[in-house]
Amino acid sequence: MPTHAPDTLSAVVFDWAGTIVDFGSCAPMGAFVKLFAQYGVRITIDQARGPMGMAKWDHIHALGQLADVRSQWLALHGREFCNADVDALYEVFTPMNAAVVADFADFVPGAVETVNAVRALGLKIGSTTGYNRPIMDILAPLAAAGGYVPDNMVCAGDLASGRPGPAMMWQCFADLDIWHPHTVVKVDDTGVGIEEGLNAGTWTVGLAVSGNAAGLPLAAWQALPAAAQAEVRSAAGATLRAAGAHYVIDTVADLLPVLDAIGQRVKAGERPRPA
Numbered sequence: 001m002p003t004h005a006p007d008t009l010s011a012v013v014f015d016w017a018g019t020i021v022d023f024g025s026c027a028p029m030g031a032f033v034k035l036f037a038q039y040g041v042r043i044t045i046d047q048a049r050g051p052m053g054m055a056k057w058d059h060i061h062a063l064g065q066l067a068d069v070r071s072q073w074l075a076l077h078g079r080e081f082c083n084a085d086v087d088a089l090y091e092v093f094t095p096m097n098a099a100v101v102a103d104f105a106d107f108v109p110g111a112v113e114t115v116n117a118v119r120a121l122g123l124k125i126g127s128t129t130g131y132n133r134p135i136m137d138i139l140a141p142l143a144a145a146g147g148y149v150p151d152n153m154v155c156a157g158d159l160a161s162g163r164p165g166p167a168m169m170w171q172c173f174a175d176l177d178i179w180h181p182h183t184v185v186k187v188d189d190t191g192v193g194i195e196e197g198l199n200a201g202t203w204t205v206g207l208a209v210s211g212n213a214a215g216l217p218l219a220a221w222q223a224l225p226a227a228a229q230a231e232v233r234s235a236a237g238a239t240l241r242a243a244g245a246h247y248v249i250d251t252v253a254d255l256l257p258v259l260d261a262i263g264q265r266v267k268a269g270e271r272p273r274p275a
Helices: 027-038 045-049 056-064 067-077 083-104 111-120 133-145 167-176 191-199 218-223 226-242 252-267
Strands: 011-014 124-129 184-188 203-207 247-249
Touching: 011 167, 011 252, 027 045, 027 056, 027 083, 056 067, 056 083, 083 133, 111 124, 111 252, 124 167, 167 184, 167 191, 184 191, 184 252, 191 203, 191 226, 203 226, 203 252, 226 247, 247 252
Parallel strands: 011 124, 011 184, 184 203, 203 247
Antiparallel strands: none
């Protein structure tokens, strides 16, 4: 059923890793480190996390532009890191990431319940991801078996460009029959995912604790004392706000009150600030 009213929320578009599944967005990290090590280049987990949320080709390209990585590559291979190298690494990375993604498919606590509650409000459930189709061909069925089946899914590589551009969000609008971007809420744990929503004209909600900005698996987060948790939350929240997030919450389990607040603002005629 189309939702075209300009003063009522119509849809929520969720990211995947670090948002719905994989608390801490950990699945790709070891794969990126292992990938570059296979070519003789050392990168850290923190370096690997930097471009998170981008399409994986773009992510590899961004890592290759780091000064430390460029110098290592030049010393080892006798030439600058180039797009042909990105192509080669990408072909190795996809099966490498696909091999481990099932090990990081647990839901963020409260995610399925929150999505079900959003559906009960009459909103559509969209999804975009920095993963490509071969990786999502593994992850999506695992999520479906656990009760999460969004109304659409747009993957990196489906379109000519990905995050932080708006094309994947535009595809969501088309798939879900959305007319008014300001009636959509984008929920994401990365800066480029927030920018994706802003560039498409939607409201944006950043997830500080469950995603890449904090970068901690659930058990590691829970093991932190309260003061350390507050520091991590503050730093991650600042990163997401700097990207332009309209709201920042810990995890998707905290979303419903924010949707209510956004719904009231839309009803009052307010529009999300642009990118």
